[in-house]
Amino acid sequence: MEATFIRVEADEVTYGLHVILRYEIEKLLIEEDLEVEDLENTWNQKTSDYLGIVPSDPAEGVLQDTHWSQGLIGYFPTYLLGTVYASQIFDSAEKSIPELSQHFRAGRLYPLREWLREKIHQRGKTVQAPTLIQESTGEALNSSRFLDYLEDKFGALYDLKS
Numbered sequence: 001m002e003a004t005f006i007r008v009e010a011d012e013v014t015y016g017l018h019v020i021l022r023y024e025i026e027k028l029l030i031e032e033d034l035e036v037e038d039l040e041n042t043w044n045q046k047t048s049d050y051l052g053i054v055p056s057d058p059a060e061g062v063l064q065d066t067h068w069s070q071g072l073i074g075y076f077p078t079y080l081l082g083t084v085y086a087s088q089i090f091d092s093a094e095k096s097i098p099e100l101s102q103h104f105r106a107g108r109l110y111p112l113r114e115w116l117r118e119k120i121h122q123r124g125k126t127v128q129a130p131t132l133i134q135e136s137t138g139e140a141l142n143s144s145r146f147l148d149y150l151e152d153k154f155g156a157l158y159d160l161k162s
Helices: 012-030 036-051 076-096 100-105 110-119 129-137 144-157
Strands: none
């Protein structure tokens, strides 16, 4: 696992830090607590703080994404939020379908698809996300499933102890 400047090339652990970095900067800009001329320095400092690396130039840093130049502000958190939702939903599916991993090994995705249809897909936009996650998993949005996943996967890969 090695930190990278590019969000879409980041591993599952540091990807979230890229999103948080962007969210914090966007919030500062929107609240007018950060001047545009200070953007590059703030980006570089946060990249150093969160990822332990410093961009060599703006193209590698603050200007790497096309989002801001296109006026696309405020949705970076949805990238990470979707991952947290997915982790919680998958955990609930595994609990509801105890043999799910065996189905996967046999190439059968049907049981998961049917569970998702019943719990998620058929609801469409009829309820807000907090209601949907509560009703489909039995609890409010909770990042612990995602954090457990990261700890299990990367703890095993890198022989880390909690």
